[in-house]
Amino acid sequence: EIVLTQSPATLSLSPGERATLSCRASQSVDKYLVWHQQKPGQAPRLLIYDASNRATGIPARFTGSGSGTDFTLTISSLEPEDFAVYYCQQRNSWPYTFGQGTKLEI
Amino acid sequence: EVQLVESGGGLVQPGGSLRLSCTASGFTFSNYGMNWVRQAPGEGLEWISFIRSSGSTEYADSVRGRFTISRDNAKKSLFLQMDSLRAEDTAVYYCARETGYIDYWGQGTLVTVSS
Numbered sequence: 001e002i003v004l005t006q007s008p009a010t011l012s013l014s015p016g017e018r019a020t021l022s023c024r025a026s027q028s029v030d031k032y033l034v035w036h037q038q039k040p041g042q043a044p045r046l047l048i049y050d051a052s053n054r055a056t057g058i059p060a061r062f063t064g065s066g067s068g069t070d071f072t073l074t075i076s077s078l079e080p081e082d083f084a085v086y087y088c089q090q091r092n093s094w095p096y097t098f099g100q101g102t103k104l105e106i
Numbered sequence: 107e108v109q110l111v112e113s114g115g116g117l118v119q120p121g122g123s124l125r126l127s128c129t130a131s132g133f134t135f136s137n138y139g140m141n142w143v144r145q146a147p148g149e150g151l152e153w154i155s156f157i158r159s160s161g162s163t164e165y166a167d168s169v170r171g172r173f174t175i176s177r178d179n180a181k182k183s184l185f186l187q188m189d190s191l192r193a194e195d196t197a198v199y200y201c202a203r204e205t206g207y208i209d210y211w212g213q214g215t216l217v218t219v220s221s
Binding site: 001032034036038042043044045046049050055087089091094095096097098099100101 | 141150151152153156164165166167200206207208209210211212213214
């Protein structure tokens with residue numbers, strides 16, 4: 001199975017700063033990388049699909065990039081509501097796998 | 107509005123069984139694949155099963171042979187039959203719609219396996 005490794009595990013930043021989250025795959029997933037956001041006590045929510053496509057209603061400050069094995073989620077200027085856990089997930093091959101998550105904290 | 111509502115969670119003893127349900131609304135259920143994803147307390151997300159609109163299925167190794175995914179399109183419902191439950195199956199179980207990728211999640215139902 002494809003292993004996804006996210007870094008850093010925890011990212012401490014302030015509102016208004018830029019956040020850069022990384023996801024590395026153990027083998028190529030082509031463009032088939034998805035990002036989900038999860039806030040405490042809530043279900044996850046789709047942010048980005050196929051590496052760089054924002055889901056409906058997702059603000060433009062969220063940008064996904066990458067292909068193959070290296071992917072990045074960038075949040076250009078953090079808003080208070082962006083502090084959450086972010087998971088990458090590959091849909092290139094079965095079984096689907098998730099990264100272990102990056103916690104973005106204030 | 108897409109809505110997914112899970113039910114059926116609860117406390118079960120090791121070796122026991124439980125059947126989870128997910129009721130869908132706001133979209134044509136029969137046209138979509140559906141997933142189950144779980145999250146152990148304080149842990150990350152783990153994909154466990156998928157069923158296509160055709161009815162064919164996929165499973166994670168951790169549950170293959172113990173869990174069975176199924177669907178009833180007439181009732182707009184997804185199911186997860188969980189047998190031979192273990193302590194490590196304790197988690198919140200989410201159903202999630204698939205449109206080539208997971209795009210909507212339910213709120214989850216908690217399953218606790220303990221004596």
